[in-house]
Amino acid sequence: MSTAKVLPLLEPGGVAPCCPPLTERPLTAEEAERSAVMFKALGDPVRLRLFSLVASYEGGEACVCDISDVGVSQPTVSHHLKKLKEAGLLSSERRGTWVFYRVEPAVLAAMGQLLTRAGAA
């Protein structure tokens, strides 16, 4: 089955953001637990590059073969993509021989919201 278990950082199927901006009020322990998963996933240079490669690819998705040149071995690339997927930041789909990854736009928006000052821009 291609639908691996992932941590839903947004309500499943919905776009409800997990948490208010970090500046609005203190995060609860549980909110912090959920949000930290996303930040942690982007907290590795290789993963951040992989994520950026997928996010900036034409059509919003990229085959693994298109983004594998980040200086680590193929198993390591696969491992990092899995981590990003488990964090809810990417989703994947197999098409023939290739596997395509795409960004979950709602999660990206939720993260951006966390870092946006409540009142200001």
Next chain:
Amino acid sequence: MSTAKVLPLLEPGGVAPCCPPLTERPLTAEEAERSAVMFKALGDPVRLRLFSLVASYEGGEACVCDISDVGVSQPTVSHHLKKLKEAGLLSSERRGTWVFYRVEPAVLAAMGQLLTRAGAA
């Protein structure tokens, strides 16, 4: 000396953002290295809570004594605050017996920009 060595994630003294939005173009290895430090710093639940506590505190700054109730020991709180400071997310100032931490707003803005879709909102 209170000016501990920290990684400058923005140009020192400037507000120049480190990197374009993750969706605009692939990050270079060096850009990823620098940005990952920030995400990693927020990738721990306790640190994320501490950061949120400081960021949402009245006046934009908080004494350590005001935010220490996050379920870990005092040395651990101190350790995490140091990490946040080394990542450039917080700055600190001693005032009498107490030490106050405040958010570096430029860095927060830079992180928000990373996660903002280039064209869209």
Next chain:
DNA sequence: AGTCTATATTGACGAACGTCGATTCATCGT
């Protein structure tokens, strides 16, 4: 079936991390 390519999984390794208790340092009142 057999072979080739693309991706995932396994198992192992050293390095980094989060945590704590004990101690030290800094500052303020007496």
Next chain:
DNA sequence: ACGATGAATCGACGTTCGTCAATATAGACT
């Protein structure tokens, strides 16, 4: 000078992480 309080540092511990080589799985094409 002294004791009390807030915060940082030290040293140690178990755990998690990033990485790789080896192997396995999935699909395409003979």
